[in-house]
Amino acid sequence: MNQRTVARTIRHRGIGLHSGHQIRLEIHPAAANSGICFVRTDLKPNVEIKAQPQAVFDTALATRIGSPEAYVSTIEHLMAALFGLGIDNARICVNAPEMPIVDGSAVPWLILLDEAGVEDLGIPRAVRVIKKPVEVVDPRDPNRFIRIEPSKQPRITYSIDFKNNALIGSQSLTLSLTGRSFCETLSHARTFCTAEEVEFMRSRGLAQGGSLENAIVVSRTEGLLNSAGLRAPDEFVRHKILDCIGDLALLGTPVIGHIIAHRAGHDLHTALAKALSDASEAVELRTFSARRAPHPLVRLLDFPSSLAEIPDFSRLSLVSG
Numbered sequence: 001m002n003q004r005t006v007a008r009t010i011r012h013r014g015i016g017l018h019s020g021h022q023i024r025l026e027i028h029p030a031a032a033n034s035g036i037c038f039v040r041t042d043l044k045p046n047v048e049i050k051a052q053p054q055a056v057f058d059t060a061l062a063t064r065i066g067s068p069e070a071y072v073s074t075i076e077h078l079m080a081a082l083f084g085l086g087i088d089n090a091r092i093c094v095n096a097p098e099m100p101i102v103d104g105s106a107v108p109w110l111i112l113l114d115e116a117g118v119e120d121l122g123i124p125r126a127v128r129v130i131k132k133p134v135e136v137v138d139p140r141d142p143n144r145f146i147r148i149e150p151s152k153q154p155r156i157t158y159s160i161d162f163k164n165n166a167l168i169g170s171q172s173l174t175l176s177l178t179g180r181s182f183c184e185t186l187s188h189a190r191t192f193c194t195a196e197e198v199e200f201m202r203s204r205g206l207a208q209g210g211s212l213e214n215a216i217v218v219s220r221t222e223g224l225l226n227s228a229g230l231r232a233p234d235e236f237v238r239h240k241i242l243d244c245i246g247d248l249a250l251l252g253t254p255v256i257g258h259i260i261a262h263r264a265g266h267d268l269h270t271a272l273a274k275a276l277s278d279a280s281e282a283v284e285l286r287t288f289s290a291r292r293a294p295h296p297l298v299r300l301l302d303f304p305s306s307l308a309e310i311p312d313f314s315r316l317s318l319v320s321g
Contacts, residue, residue, distance in 0.1 A: 001288075001301045003125045005029045005089040007117030014100025017074060017215075018061075018201075020208030023096040027116070030089040032123035035252050036082065038065070038072045042095040051079065053250045053273040059266035061206070062098075063247055073098040076246030076266070077191075081109035083249045084182040085118055086303030088125060104190035104214040106242055110183060114307040124287050127301065130257030132282040136271040146244075146268045148276070151258035154178060158241045158261045165194060167218050171237035177259065179303030182245060183310045188231050189238035192216035195225065244269045251276060253285070254301055 010027040030037070036051035047070040049055060055065035062074040078099055082090065084106065102108035135147035159172035175181055193201075193210075195217055201207035216235065217225040224230070232238060244261060247269035255276065261268070276283055304310055 001086065001125050001303070003032045003088045003121045003123045004086050004118050004303075005031075005121060006087060006113060007119040010112050010116045012100065012112055014102055015209040015214070016096055016098045017101035017209050018098060018206045019096065021096060023094060023098070023100045025095075025100060026093040027113070028091040028093065029119065030091045032089060032121040034089045034091075036079070036089065036249075037091050038075065039091060039093045040066075040070055040072065040095075040097070041093045043070055051075065051250055052252065053270060053277045056250070056270045056274070059270055061201075063243075063250075063266045063270060065250075071097055074101065075099055076243050077102070077104075077106045078109045078246070079249040080182065080242050080246035081106040081113060081187065083245055083254075084110055084179045084187060084303070085113050086125075086179050086301070087113065087118060088252065089121065101191075101209060101214045104216070105239070106182075106187040106246075110187055110307060118305060125301070126253045126285055126287045128251065128253050128255045128257075128276060129284045129286055130255065130276075130282065131284050132279075134272065134275050134279050134282050136268050136275060138268060141263075144263045144265075144268065146259065146261040146264040146272050148255070148257040148259045148272065151256065154254065154256050154258075156241055156244065156259040156261070158237055158244065158259075159263070160237050160240055161263055162236075165218060165220065167223055168192070168236050171234045173234060173237050173241065175241075177245070177255075178301070180310070182242075183304055183307065186238050186242045186245070189235045189242050190214070190216050190231070191239055192218065192236055195219040195222070240264070248273050248276075 006029050012025045014023055016023050038049045040047040049066040058064040063076045064071050064073040130148050130150045133149045138144035154177040156177045157174040161170045162168040198207055212226050219225055250273050
């Protein structure tokens with residue numbers, strides 16, 4: 001499969017989750033091998049921030065890349081959507097330090113990207129093939145971990161355990177990790193938090209743009225506050241996998257391996273991405289020429305060319321919470 005970019009420029013206005021401000025964003029086509037680059041257009045001169053594991057400097061509440069002086073936060077949902085449509089190269093211009101939250105899932109980003117269309121750049125895509133296990137464990141809590149093991153197919157097994165919240169509770173999901181499975185199974189899952197967390201964040205000047213239109217909110221006393229309910233019974237773990245896919249997309253290539261995570265988060269996701277970018281003995285970088293006979297791994301990189309290929313996708317895009 002070849003590298004891709006968007007076929008034309010996309011423009012969007014939306015609310016920032018923490019600032020509550022209107023944010024303007026543009027996604028432009030980019031050349032092969034340029035990767036995903038964020039540009040802070042509100043800073044003079046403009047600051048370019050390459051989407052790569054080494055650029056991550058904070059993972060509290062979201063994934064933040066850049067530096068304390070110039071950064072972009074909450075990039076993971078758009079990064080996951082780019083993965084879903086197999087887009088490797090794009091220039092993302094934003095006039096704020098955070099991305100619009102849209103509805104808290106990746107579906108609106110998929111719709112915008114699909115409207116722009118996808119362009120094949122004619123240059124083969126590289127993939128990372130896992131040869132030896134790589135693991136990252138939280139040094140403060142050994143029960144929190146993420147690892148990746150060799151596998152003939154890209155897969156993910158993710159489990160969460162919210163002992164203090166019966167509505168969320170324990171959930172686990174295993175599925176094939178391809179762009180198509182992301183669009184069909186995970187893209188609609190929204191970010192979530194507790195009502196108590198909302199109160200704490202707002203006391204610190206955060207979550208000013210948060211609402212029941214862009215997040216699932218769970219109260220210990222009142223239960224689920226979203227009147228339309230959940231989009232799936234296990235929407236909580238599905239969103240955690242969405243976050244993980246967006247964070248690992250910082251590698252710039254698909255990964256052929258089995259990811260296994262328990263009670264992980266942005267900190268461990270991005271730590272694994274950094275480890276994989278450095279683990280030369282555990283990871284083999286492969287590029288398949290389009291002129292060669294198809295390699296068995298090529299068919300695993302099964303990204304939809306448009307959302308028209310995804311059955312009943314419109315149903316997901318119309319659900320509101």
